[in-house]
Amino acid sequence: MRLILLHTPNCHFCGTLVSRQPVSHLGRWALRTISESEIGVKTMTNNVPTTSMLRRVAQSFLSALGSFVFGLEDGTVSIVGLVFGVAASASNSQIVVLAGATGAVSAAVSMMAGTYLDVSTERDRARAAIATEQREIEQEPERQAQEMHDRLLQAGFARADVNTILTIIRRTPGAMLKTTTALELQIAGAADRNPWTQAIWMFVANLFAAFVPVLPFVFLPLRSARIVSLMVTTLLLVLLGVLRGVVGHKNVLVTALQTLAIATAAGMAGLVVGWLVAGRIGS
Numbered sequence: 001m002r003l004i005l006l007h008t009p010n011c012h013f014c015g016t017l018v019s020r021q022p023v024s025h026l027g028r029w030a031l032r033t034i035s036e037s038e039i040g041v042k043t044m045t046n047n048v049p050t051t052s053m054l055r056r057v058a059q060s061f062l063s064a065l066g067s068f069v070f071g072l073e074d075g076t077v078s079i080v081g082l083v084f085g086v087a088a089s090a091s092n093s094q095i096v097v098l099a100g101a102t103g104a105v106s107a108a109v110s111m112m113a114g115t116y117l118d119v120s121t122e123r124d125r126a127r128a129a130i131a132t133e134q135r136e137i138e139q140e141p142e143r144q145a146q147e148m149h150d151r152l153l154q155a156g157f158a159r160a161d162v163n164t165i166l167t168i169i170r171r172t173p174g175a176m177l178k179t180t181t182a183l184e185l186q187i188a189g190a191a192d193r194n195p196w197t198q199a200i201w202m203f204v205a206n207l208f209a210a211f212v213p214v215l216p217f218v219f220l221p222l223r224s225a226r227i228v229s230l231m232v233t234t235l236l237l238v239l240l241g242v243l244r245g246v247v248g249h250k251n252v253l254v255t256a257l258q259t260l261a262i263a264t265a266a267g268m269a270g271l272v273v274g275w276l277v278a279g280r281i282g283s
Contacts, residue, residue: 063194064202067198068201069205069244070205071205072240073262074107075111075207075209075210076212076237078103078210079104079209079210080266081268081271082270083270084267086270087217087222090222092222093220093225096225097217100211100213100214104211108203108206111202111206112199112203115195119193119194133177137176144176148166148176209236212232212236213233238256238259241255241256244259
């Protein structure tokens with residue numbers, strides 16, 4: 001037992017147990033578990049800032065996964081038409097880089113601002129609806145309880161179960177509001193969404209995807225850059241389609257083909273406009 005106490009100098013509980021009575025095999029196992037827990041806590045405490053930061057980043061990414069995927073798709077599709085349209089009629093790569101980079105940054109900032117305003121407006125609307133519901137619950141608790149009773153019956157619960165559930169909800173602080181928000185208003189998630197988190201991840205995804213078709217023109221001659229840009233953009237679109245399928249639990253082949261088809265349509269539109277403008281300028 002002394003070995004255990006040497007490893008847990010701050011374990012007052014362990015010291016009390018050892019000093020008062022003999023320790024059984026089960027007791028020794030419990031003390032050893034407590035000792036190892038204390039050691040583990042001390043070890044993990046040194047890494048808390050880094051772990052906490054990584055956890056917050058991961059949580060923000062997961063909460064904005066929808067915006068991130070949409071940003072990737074929008075960034076790729078919106079710029080691919082511009083890049084290939086300019087590349088079809090440009091005389092050198094610098095023109096494509098200038099047009100593509102300008103379009104990529106402008107589109108990313110625009111999408112970030114749009115996402116912020118959209119999420120912020122939806123969050124304010126949700127919070128206003130929740131505040132209104134809270135006032136109604138406080139002012140007319142019986143009517144709200146009856147409405148909850150009817151909703152639970154409509155959801156398929158047996159009457160006896162509904163009475164039990166309603167009794168539990170009414171005696172639990174805040175449960176009536178949370179249940180009403182989830183069942184009736186269906187806005188519980190919207191009230192807690194951070195518009196800055198959604199907007200920043202949208203910006204990152206959009207900017208990254210938009211620069212993929214542009215980067216080959218930074219390092220390669222125009223003719224080679226067209227081919228490389230087409231290849232890397234196609235690869236990105238396939239991966240994006242697979243990601244859409246995984247996130248949406250759909251057939252990845254279908255989502256990949258859909259993404260490629262949309263981007264191809266955008267690219268063809270850009271090519272047609274580029275050829276028309278080049279022909280008009282040339283004539």
